[in-house]
Amino acid sequence: MTHVVVDPITRIEGHLRIEAEVEGGRVRDAWSSAPMFRGIELVLQGRDPRDAWAFTQRICGVCTTVHAIASIRAVEAAIGAVPPPNARLLRNLVMATHCVQDHVIHFYHLHALDWVDLVSALSADPARAATLAQSISDWPLSSPKYFAGVRARLRALAESKQLGPFANAYWGHPAYRLPPEANLMAVAHYLEALDWQREFIRVHAILGGKNPHLQSFLVGGMATPVDPDRAASLNAGSIAAMRKLVASAREFVSKVYLPDLLAVAAAYLDWAGHGAGVGNYLVYGEYPEADGPNAPLYLPAGVIRGRDLSKVERPDPAKITEEVEHAWYAYPAGARALNPSEGVTRPVYSGPRPPYERLDTSAKYSWLKSPRYDGLPMEVGPLARVLVAYASRHEAVRKAVDGVLQRLKVGPEALFSTLGRTAARAVETLVLVDKMGEWVEALADAMARRDRRICDTARWDPASWPARASGAGFHEAPRGALGHWVRIEDRRIANYQCVVPTTWNAGPRDAAGHRGPYEEALVATPIADPARPLELLRTVHSFDPCLACGVHVVDARGRALGEALET
Template sequence: MAEKVVIDPLTRIEGHLRIELESEGGKISKAWSETTQFRGIEEIVQNRDPRDVWAFVQRICGVCTSVHAIASVTAVENAIGSKLPDNAYLIRSLVLGSQEVQDHVIHFYHLHALDFVNVVNAAKADPAKAVEFANSIGSKWRGNNLKRFTEVRDTVQSVLDSGQLSVFTGGYWDHPDYRLPPEADLMCVAHYLDALEFQRSMIRINTVFGGKNPHPNFLVGGMACSIDPNSSESINQVQLDQVKSWIEETIEFVNDCYYPDVLAVAGVYKDYFDIGASHPNYLAVGLAGATYGGDPAESRVKSRHTAIKPGVVMNGDLTKVLPFDPKKIEEFVTSAWYEYSVGDDKGLTPDKGETKVKYTGPKPPYKWLADNDKYTWCKAPRYDGKSMQVGPIARIILAYAQGFEPVKKLVDEAAGKLGITPAQLNSTMGRTFARAAEAMVSSQLLKEDYDALVANIKEGNIDVFDATKWEPASWPAECSGYSFVEVARGNLSHWVTIKNGKVERYQAVVPTTWLAGGRDPQGVTGPYEESLMGNGNHPLVNPKEPLEPLRTIHSYDPCMSCAVHVLDPDGNPVTEVMTS
């Protein structure tokens, strides 16, 4: 008889996610992804000035901050016909790139690595042997030395002696499937701490161009920052030199620390390249940071990095990249606590999307939600009727399928070293590897964007704003626009309709919605659900310590605050949901 297992809340993510499972014989047989968080912003921008919307929708999330702002201003610019100066494109690309690399680093070290790295075990390590281990995996990180590893080992021991594990409280440290030797655990814990310092430093790139972080400043028609090499109040040579040093630090950390660590962990947990496979369908509009206003095939917005064309891969066929058609995107509420005027068995395209709340679930605290047809606040997006994977794995798959050499080289080298095939990237460890590989490519693209910006400034080009479409009098009486942006967790799109200078309709389809959504009218699972129950072989050895499903769900880096973003237009709560 199947055993019911509930993980609630699922920690080390943004927001509230509950996973319900049925397991038999140490394997997961059924799974449900349940977003129990109800919050939002999307509806309150109705009837507002579209030039202000970015500041509201940026608050969809406290992690994915600038990406929503850029998606919003790009959608509005697409609607009103604004054309950005080249410097504005470059600065936005720098902001997107720095946030993406920071996000990947935080995801691995602070949210996901502890599924594979045993912090407690690090106290047993010999620091000298930890240095030897770091050298053996090709890590050239400057923190790999006897003094540093000894300090970290002693710190871990002092934490254990205190009986207060702080952020490490609640870990399943006695789980039998922690496999790294103590020296590898010590190295990774030291790099965990180094990553805290690194990510704090490199995200200052966003502060230089946006004035603050989180929630930097943006502007419809360009950027809010000005460039003047002779002014202390504008972007000048001093700040550009700082940005250059942070980009150099980023390249160093990703190449010398992050990427080797991921390969080392993957080498010990190679079976996770055969665990956690989801639907082998992938969607992306380009490399990380790719930005388009409207249909990418017709967009006036020139994405900064176009080596990878927008496309989809279906059924894992890497020999065929199909063209991307925005009109094939629909969102379903079959499993979600909303209702559609056309009926809950029909999908709506985002430009006609509705956010009508209809909660039919039990009064919290919940015991079991999966017996209900509707069990989540998260809609279920589909492309051409198919459940799709988005994110680093989709971008890496499309880049590989299109023969993009930097990605192809990384994948082929890793595949040879680990003894896997590109098809096995559709897995828990494959998604983890894809993030590190993407960070390798993106950190180099940061340098390209920086060099291009500096070259423009040297030529006297300091323009960052298009004023021709700023005044509402220059807009059509009614217009619509949308955007696609490839951000850390995947494909993000914002959709806006403007009438008489005000927002009439607004929708956002975010990466976690693509991934965390539930079953559709045909009963097809969302990617989270499929990765846990798809082939019936996903392990769950001890239901009281569900480490294995945590590894798989964490590989997606869930952001539930982004996935659920609706609110009563007057700003009043419609219903209240509590998690146990």
């Protein structure tokens, strides 16, 4: 048996350590560890609840909008604020823009190199690459001259020996299967996606002033004025710019991203049988289509247990708990599992001092807690959302999923896998870019009717709040179900808890010994070379880890964590 340690996992946000035992060419067991402490909940105590979103938004620069909206929704639920229709549309556009950009970046810049061999691309025939590209899409950048230019750029980079983001990889690994021409095509689109995402995210500049960390969020609505008669507001020019950006997104996703996904998946269909994970899925739902706390959602909420697509339960937040059996936290005496509304953030580090060769996985081994729903580990993220929507007979999702399954000649069971997780992102991206056009037109219609309402100001004054209030805010971040819980006393934050997607997915075992989703998904993964565990990275990256959301505060003065936390 070989003990494999990958630390840090690269091409993610934050720090993640994976340990695995490999026997007979497969993973026998695995452990997921987050080696940095997250302390934003402690930072927020005693602050004005209306300011919480600005702090939580900076939990992560990649997940730039998600904590802001979850925080605002939590405070709004506590004080009873209801955003007006324009704010709902603006928020939907902000969140969908983030999701679309994030999924494209993930596929090309964080995950593609698990399947694409850059060294192989150096030997590609540009004419054959052009023939391949033209056979799967009518994207205009597909000529032999174009691919010859990309190959020349790649060769110059290799000869410079300054590989930048391509330096740390397992080039030439036997698990790579794409022919040189497919690899060259993927590299070309990797570079194009860099330019495309930079332009597309201008939607955030229009709606929020900048990216990352938009400035236009507000408890009760948005701070972005909507007035067709003012140059400093969202106006006809803003609508025209967003129409153009959304159209470009639709073209790139349909003509580049989705065809590339299908081309890669066709070469790795056996990965529809690896990485299934815990088989339980949690979705809070997203994109309200009306106003008020019980409004219908474009992407539905739901819980699926045991991969049973015939039954979708409605989520009950009261069934959510967090355990700390294998996490470096302490709970009050007698408490094993706490609902986040009663959650406690009391860090107590008891692990080895890094660097260390091996975790003591029989004890506490991560800064992530172990979230559970009704006692069960749950996978969250694009796959969960697509499965719940598919099982709920969401028309657009079913059409997109069935199209992908038919092209690959596989059944719905293929979705429960590493490959299915990767494909679900493309499906969701395709569905969202189509829906975004509707939200832009709805905003244009509101402008035409001179509807300028953007905020519920009636509940802005803390004098209107009860002495004690609590609320929870939920959001479907690109990486999955995100929840913020706040308790307000005397108009100040008394307690704050975040349960983030990567905590759901990357958390350690619970008291009953159940593995977290990362850990379970890695079991039985084939490993050709334990010294170069490329296959392990494929499954971990398919979740798109964001450890900054889970653990992100360190002591800049260099003190030991235990000492720093006691002062």
